[in-house]
Amino acid sequence: MIYARIAGTGSYLPGSPVSNDDLVARGIDTSDEWIAARTGIRTRYLAETGVTSSDLARIAAERALEVAGKHADEVDLIIVATSTPDFIFPSTATLLQSKLGITNGCAAFDVQAVCSGFIYALTIADKFIRSGSHKCALVVGAEVFSRILDWSDRGTCVLFGDGAGAVVLEAAEQPGILASSLQADGSHSPILCVPGNIAGGQVTGDPFLRMDGQAVFKFAVRVLGEVAHRVIEEAGVSADSIDWLIPHQANIRIIQATAKRLGLSMDKVVATVDQHGNTSAASIPLALDTAVRDGRVKRGHRLVLEGVGGGFTWGAALLDF
Structure with missing residues (x-):
């Protein structure tokens, strides 16, 4: 295989x-x-x-x-x-x-x-x-x-x-990547979007990021908990076997709420949002590399990586590092 x-x-x-x-x-x-x-x-x-x-x-x-x-x-x-x-x-x-x-x-x-x-x-x-x-x-x-x-x-x-x-x-x-799950629901796009485009050489609509923070928070906490459980079940492993949760670095409160839903201590969560802010698609690999280089994540550790973003899109991957 x-x-x-x-x-x-x-x-x-x-x-x-x-x-x-x-x-x-x-x-x-x-x-x-x-x-x-x-x-x-x-x-x-x-x-x-x-x-x-x-x-x-x-x-x-x-x-x-x-x-x-x-x-x-x-x-x-x-x-x-x-x-x-x-x-x-x-x-x-x-x-x-x-x-x-x-x-x-x-x-x-x-x-x-x-x-x-x-x-x-x-x-x-x-x-x-x-x-x-x-x-x-x-x-x-x-x-x-x-x-x-x-x-x-x-x-x-x-x-x-x-x-x-x-x-x-x-x-x-x-084994490396053991399970993954990707999902999306476009009906939630208005709560986090950049609703502009280019037509005829001109920017039409709003070219800046717009967000309904409270709506994003509630949605993110729910789907991140669900998708993490999904990949754990798909891989046929227990939550207790997870060494590190490496989530999208958007907001420490979202990260804390997601860890709680998984029954994980924050001691098992890689959080770099305080240093990097939200770097969108870069945030998960940035956090992973930070934890690898400072010695927290080691070979043989089992990781859950997960993210949620405008669209709305969300997903998770469970892997043995």
Whole structure:
């Protein structure tokens, strides 16, 4: 039997951390106390003008390839999860392919599932590898969400940051990804969206992120608990066997509520939202790489990765690291 196993992780955060107090100094009507109490966020990273998602993705990918001991030309599949692509087209994945110097003609495409994007991309790559058609996939979540924020809207602009995270997924005989589940419900799209588009060379509609925070909170807590239970049951394992829950890093209260629903202590949860803010599709691989590099996540540990994002989309993956 062929499994897809994570061979290496990498991440990248642009520039220096921007604190809540830094945002206040920029003229945003808020405070460190207000932000931290409601979200748990203390800092985030913001890309400089001209830095794109593919730029962030390249560094995260290079770091993951180095850990995996892989040369870039060994990659035969690239999937980039992003809601902030460099261009309308070509895809950010093909731009990343070029920046990595990969010339073997491997498939490369983007996945747009907002904050669930990495779980979607990871699950797709798992299917490719399990089919036997591909052996080494580069799966990346990369975002420059600062480009779609209304900096006069304190309810949203303080929540998000920029960054990228990557994993190298390789074919293996020993178990890696054991179960995954993807879901969506488009009827909830108005509570978290960027309702603008480009037509005739002009932006029509609203080009900024808009969110109903309370509605998102209630929806996220419910579906994250449900989808985590689903993959645990599908894998035929017990919740007690989970070493780490690595959720989408949106809000510490959502993370705490999800852990409670799974009966997990926060000691078993990787939370980086205080340092990174919400980096959308990048948040799960960023948190994973952080925990791998600081020694919390070790080989042999069993992980649940899960995310929920605008669309609405949500999903989870259970794997042995």
